[in-house]
Amino acid sequence: MKIPMRWLNEYTKIDLTPEEYARRMIMTGTAVEGWENTCSFTNVVVGKVLTCEMHPDSDHLHVCSVDVGASQPLQIVCGAPNVSAGKLVCCALEGAQLPGGVTIKKGKIRGVESCGMLCSGPELDVPDYVYPHCGNEGIILLNEDFAPGTPVQDVFGLGDDVIEYEILANRPDCLSVWGIARESAAVLNEHFVMPEISFTENGKGKFSDYAKVRVEDTENCPRYCARVITNVKIGPSPKWMKEYLYGAGVRSINNIVDITNFVMLETGHPMHAFDLSKVQGQTIIVRKAHDGEVLKTLDGKEHKLTQEMLVIADEAKATGLAGIMGGEESEIVSDTASVLFECAAFERGNNRVTARTLGIRTESSGRFEKGVCAATCMEALNRACMLVEMLGCGEIVPEAFDNYPAPLPEKVITASADRIRSRIGVDVPTEAMEDILLNLNIDTETDGDMLTCRPPVYRQDIEGEADLSEEVLRMYGYEHIASTLMTGVTMPGFRNEKQSFATDVKKCLVGMGYYEAQSFSFISPSWIDKLDLNADDNRLNLLKIRNPLGEDTSVMRTTLVPSMLNALALNMNRGNAAARLMEVSPVFLPKGEGELPEERQSLIIGMYGDKEDFYTLKQTVICMLARYGLTPDVKAGGDGYYHPGRKAELTLRGGNVLLGQMGEIHPVIAQKFELSGKAYIAEIDMVALKSCKLEVGAVKPLPKFPAVSRDLALVVGEDVPAGELMKCIEKAGGKLLEEITLFDVYRGERLGQNKKSLAFSLSFRSPDHTLTDTEISAAVDKVLSQTAKQYGANLR
């Protein structure tokens, strides 16, 4: 919200630089976003054109001699068609700074020296509602008689500092000139002086002779005040009013509309003006809309309404959205003769829902959403009448309409000064507290420790002791808060197992060269489509966001795979040679309607690069699991988005616990994700991993007897999985077999087609004696016979 300093100074005294004023306001809780001067140029003065001749070398340029109040007139070349001798103009002198970073320099225009520039409205950033004839038709020609050399900002009433405030949600009372002036006065220890509101009811008859008002929904319209103005003379507003409105960022339209805007800015009460002649049956009805009722608002848009929406209607139909926007038909026009002024309070929730549903946001709706105080409606309406009288733009009909069935009750809050002190941790003396509260117009009586407070009606945010604490503290100064640490019961600080485990897994992977990725939890459903899942796959059951930013972020992910593939693709496409990434994040698995989804923590590992293949990924997974004492069963298999021959399922506890899957991405899927090379991923269910992980238990005593090793090279068919052969060896080797290591895989012509030789080193040991050759040979023979029987293995 923008407020010109001059406007504030009408009601209080702010005798500070904008910087200092802003600091004082910020440190007491009123956010100041910044300030700017309404004058966005320097060194532009009134000039009088003495002579105006055609440029010798142009058919549209003029060479003028301009009196700028200096000893010598200036020669200026001007291209505007409306320049002529005798006119008063705005002359930018040499060195003048104009909006948009323009600096005026002396120069030659087609060979003729020009020592300045005659300016148009847009060149000075002065709109035509601030000064007439500032449009595009040429340079500004000043109507009144100003002395050459007068600074142009004085002519236009520019040069005021405009402060921009950000008003917090609890202080709707500060969304006005009076509110800010009141707050500034309290902060700066100055007086806030309300204008004396008085006017003469000089119209004929009384309100009810001209109009009727019926409020059918007092819940959503707790107060409705109205006045009739007759003999209206629509015209421009006076200069001072235009200047204030301009400073506040509001466009001047005509006197009646400007009065409603002026009053809204000054008092915080949105107002509306109806052209009475267009109100059917001269009756204003505040009611709920009918389902499907159509209304065309001031902005020319048609809206289909529903029965929850509050409208202002006449006897025929809805003519405006209550507190949001008026209808097109009852708009004030140049021949409007009688006006009904509305100043009402509308319930903020209803207002907000209607505005949101219809997608309309106006200055008025914004204020009602934040809360407009019903108690002060009449005051604002009277201020409008006073302005009508001041501007002489109409006659005020006696009697105001006021429907206010349930006036806001006076609030009495009792508080303990001690409790306030202990809450804020600052030792504010009780008398100082009382002064602060009184200064904020909070009527306060002190009886020992007890404070009895009556906040002013516009401070609806003050509801209890905690609110009073804040008022005291912010005015006393937050800088007085000491810095102490809590006393009381000592509490153990810790992270739970789930959190520590996730960090441990990530750090283990970091140790293996992985970088942690972070990707959005919502994705595009099309990314899931790209995975080509089976129709019954539960990952297709996605939790949808009702109001997403876009399609790409519209569903909660049920798998981390697409996010990882996108990250790998981004790195590939940016020419990064290799990447090892991992992310631990939940996936969101919907349950029933109205229930929260299961958020299941998952780990995804992704990699690509010259040195990466299925086995480097497998190594990562196996090493990581080994950290938790786990050796997974690895079997060929997995989802369809993996390469059919390069994918594996990982299980634990003899296949009873599904841990995840891993593999190379299927080339077709890779293409869909714009992966320009081979990519490898592993998906691990963190919940399964955590539940299976083994802690280090009691240590085993070190062996007393030596181990004996035997190497066996077994020739088997190409399709025999090494893992299964090893399991067979392990079983056949019995208790004495301590360790098996595969140390070579060999393929060669001598082995025959589709054969491979797997070379194992077997280590045997007994806990209670040194093994004999006979014992070892027996074990080896059993290994050979079993592998021969089950896999047709031959000793090479």
Add this chain to the structure above:
Amino acid sequence: MKEKIAEISQRTLEQLRSITDLRSLDDLRVKVLGKKGELTGILRSMGQVAAELRPQIGQWVNEARENIEQAIAESQDRISKLELEKRLEDEKLDVTLPVQARSEGSLHPMSLVLEKLFDIFTGMGFEAVEGPEVEFDHYNFELMNIPKNHPARDAQDTFYVDDNIVLRTHTSPVQARIMTTRKPPIRIVSFGRVYRADEADATHSPVFHQLEGLVIDENITMADLKGTLDTFATRLYGEGVTTRFRPSFFPFTEPSAEVDLTCAACRGKGCRVCKGTGWIEVLGSGMVNPKVLEMCGIDSTKYSGFAFGMGVERLSNLKYNVPDMRYLYENDIRFLKQFRG
């Protein structure tokens, strides 16, 4: 005979001096002292020598043998040393040859800061807690004193799943869940992902992380809040970084304070990062609104508390001078490789 022995002895000692390898040394030893060696030969040929001369010759030979053996032993030492030197010389490496500089990866910068925050707050006795990211409106808003259609909801543009379920806009619902299920004293930090309907740009992300703290006990004051946050500031950014409290408004705290930290880049002198003010706005905090306590079933006349909340990405971006929020969620390895830990 004496001359002969002396000559052998003399010659052998001379030869020993020029031997540089153990093999030649052994050859020489065999040649002189071996079974068929020259000196041994003299003893063998004693039969031809007069018996009375034998002891004398024997003594000469033995003296010569002892001399030679001692010399051989010395040579052996000398040669071993030489050979070791040679081996070490041969094994010399070019230590400037480049190797793979790093085999370790790194946690995400946001996680690095989060880890540090955990250390700081668990050290002060806070328990780290979590809650669902897809959350009931009831916990996210209502219990935080933000009823339906309250303008405070504007400050947190919300993603809705349905009328009652939202993507949490802050980690406060975790606090609400704790307050409604535990009895004071409570001292927790809740953390995790939160969601706001902001388009991603240099300073916004629709997904980001928060860490919020909550303390509820008897006699908790705003000074305790300041003390806690001063400790946090100093431990995260180093000595000389403290907090400045400014009045503000949050529906769930009263009084509320916006908290600035001393600009870590200039230590409060004023620089580009802090726009010359010496302060950086970092977090929101305040004394828990008694209404919130009551809604959660805690006696607000007996207990008071404070709460604070911060964006982890913001802290991380300040700490590492990350110029654009989007860097954090792109996962470009060239960005991630700049971090360690």
